[in-house]
Amino acid sequence: MGERLFDRYSRQIFFQPIGVEGQKRLSDSCALVIGCGATGSASAGMLARAGVGRLKVVDRDFLDETNLQRQSLFDEEDLKTGLPKAVLAEKNLGRINSSIKVEGIVADVNPSNIEALASGADVILDGTDNFETRFLINDCAVKTHTPWIYAACIGSQGMLMNIIPGETPCLRCLMETTPPVGTIPTCETAGILGPTAQLIGSMQATEAIKILTGHRESLMKDLIRVDTWAWTLQRFDLSDARLDNCPVCRLGRYDFLQLRSGVMITSLCGSNAVQIVPPNGSKIGLKELASRLSRLSELDDVTHNPFLLRFKLRHKDIDMTVFPDGRAIVQGTKEPSLARDLYSKYIGM
Ligand SMILES: [Zn+2]
Structure with missing residues (x-):
């Protein structure tokens, strides 16, 4: 110095x-x-x-x-x-x-x-x-x-x-x-x-x-x-305040960081489903999406109304519900990465 x-x-x-x-x-x-x-x-x-x-x-x-x-x-x-x-x-x-x-x-x-x-x-x-x-x-x-x-x-x-x-x-x-x-x-x-x-x-x-x-x-x-x-x-006194099952410092789950690019993915408690919430302000045209999805041969039962759109994956026990704000629930899996992949594939992200 x-x-x-x-x-x-x-x-x-x-x-x-x-x-x-x-x-x-x-x-x-x-x-x-x-x-x-x-x-x-x-x-x-x-x-x-x-x-x-x-x-x-x-x-x-x-x-x-x-x-x-x-x-x-x-x-x-x-x-x-x-x-x-x-x-x-x-x-x-x-x-x-x-x-x-x-x-x-x-x-x-x-x-x-x-x-x-x-x-x-x-x-x-x-x-x-x-x-x-x-x-x-x-x-x-x-x-x-x-x-x-x-x-x-x-x-x-x-x-x-x-x-x-x-x-x-x-x-x-x-x-x-x-x-x-x-x-x-x-x-x-x-x-x-x-x-x-x-x-x-x-x-x-x-x-x-x-x-x-x-x-x-x-x-x-x-x-x-x-x-x-x-x-x-x-x-x-914080000497006993560290949680054994803290999602962040014990389990390494970074929920707030995973909002990265605004996408939040959560396994829904008690049901065989995963919810995906895309960034704020996402707007999905359900009608357009329905017409796009109904052309895909691997999907069945594509239906929609002003409030939601639903479809099934043929030969798989999985169906997806999509809301106008882009939120989706993937039913039939507890696997966040699979749900995210399906979302990317069919809804786009
Ligand atoms: Zn902690």
Whole structure:
């Protein structure tokens, strides 16, 4: 490390657990921040200052006036530009620290891009505001053995949890599925205090620095919930929270990642059938499909009405029902791959 960089980071290097070795590790590492709102702003800013060598910040939104109250990476000049937050974050993080590589990526994180975004990342920081994306991060992180740090803020409350794949409980160990839409408060309905998000972002960045400098023994092992207004701090012991049959971290089933290209395939419980749900907004012309399918010699009994289309595979005990939104049920098999093949063959995907 050059003298100039040593000087720059000297106060952090003097902190014994980091030292020169830790600083080198930081500069050789890559952190991915998903979502650049209040928490993501705070943690990305701190990691840039700390000298994390490569910082990727992904966000799908444009900066809005209501963001300035808490999103510490942005100012009024940024607002005038009308640029996406990821672009502004890249510019502003580069001004904080020009010796690191910052990439601002304007994207909606989804099953088709998350693995590419996460490739090379040594840690993933959750700056999102929804469980759909968190479960997706969880799938990707467990699959690629990448530590990630869950963070959430609402009102004066914040939560934080480290997830080290294979060692600690993952998000699916704690929550079976995403909460129903509309059942959890959002920043839009419950408000949010800027300093609370800043605190959670700082705690998240601290945990990231521990991970990146190889100090896993010092990581917070509990789930933390803090209320900065009421001044309560709760720690939930997670030592027995890892599920024996967790679909993600035990069974290696990545339901949220498998929504890749939007297709969801599920074996229907208790029946010999598989359901296939194609990407949102798929529209199937049942009449056209019926006329196409009725020309195929291997199919029998092609029928349709405005609500569904049905047909049978000749000499096989399999029939398919297709709905106008593209959803299909393949009856007569429990085999997802067979169902998917039949869907591709007859419906197209
Ligand atoms: Zn798990």
